[in-house]
Amino acid sequence: GAISxxxxxxxxxxxxxxxxxxxxxxxxxxxxKLLRVLQEGELERVGGTRTLTVDVRLICATNKDLEAAVVKGEFRADLYYRINVVPIMLPPLRERPGDIRRLAKAFLQRFNRENHRDLDFAPSALDLISQCYFPGDVRELENCVRRTATLARSTTVATSDFACQNSQCLSSRLWKGADLPPGSNAREEPARGNRMPVASPPLPSRRIGGAEGEVLPVQVCDPNDPAYPAA
Known part of the structure; x- marks a missing residue:
């Protein structure tokens, strides 16, 4: 038991x-336990016998569909209604591609501070990364930036430094064999060397740059796709 x-x-x-x-x-x-704290504003320390009163504003975050979890009996309905007071829905990164450049630059600046480096993106590198689908969302983008910065050949991160330009795209591997909804443009290709078979989700076209009125497709970072930007 607890001794302190x-x-x-x-x-x-x-x-x-x-x-x-x-x-x-x-x-x-x-x-x-959480429901009791939210309803009564009371709790006990581990190993304690005295009830404490707390007044806390709670912010909860999840990428899980809590309503579906309630229906399945995986999440308490009474707790769900307690925490779902002012919901804020943050779309996945693939639905807000305009944020990719800003986040990529911020992650690279953090990498520079932590590793005492002075790296920067070439404009073509930002163009390339802005077209990636990032099924792993912001965490995958950060991982991509850190990995690319670590292996960069110079102080300017170029398109050739990205894994997708060397047939090592992690997004392609993540989508390999994915269960896709009916009607999606799934694409299976036989493996050739280190080229990965890919199943791509349906991808809507969104304006992410270029001339006014020009629409650029947001797509999985797939080295097997002949339409993928070349280095």
Whole structure:
């Protein structure tokens, strides 16, 4: 058992704001405890016997469909209605391609600070990365930037530095054998050397740059696609 007591997250956040990430993944036992805190504003420390009162503003984040989880019995309905007060839906990165350039630059600046480097993107490199689909969303974009910056051959990150230009696109591997909805433009190709078979999701055309009125397709970063921008 517990031999000492210390303040938990809710107690530390008393009078302030607490962010609970991946709220859709918490266990049924924790859901019950969280519901009590939200309803009663009370909790006990681990190993404690005294009830504490807390006043915390809660922000919850998840990429899971909580309504579907409620229907399946995986998430408590009463807790869902407690936390779903002011919902903010943030579209995936593939639906806001205009953010890719800004985020990529920010991630590269962070990489430079952490590693005492002075790298920058070539304009063509930003054009290339802006056309990627990023099924892994922002985390995948950050990983792509960090990996590319680590392996860059000079202080200017060029298109040739990206994995997709060397038949090593992780997005293609992620979509390999993916279960796609009926009517999608799934494409299966036989493996040739280190070229990966790919199943691409249906991709709407969105304006992400170019001349006024020009529409550029947002697509999976797929080295097997003949239409993919060449280095």
């Amino acid at each position: 007591q210390r303040a938990g997250r809710f107690e530390l956040a008393n009078g302030g704001t607490l962010l609970l990430d991946e709220i859709g993944e918490i266990s049924p036992a924790f859901q019950a």
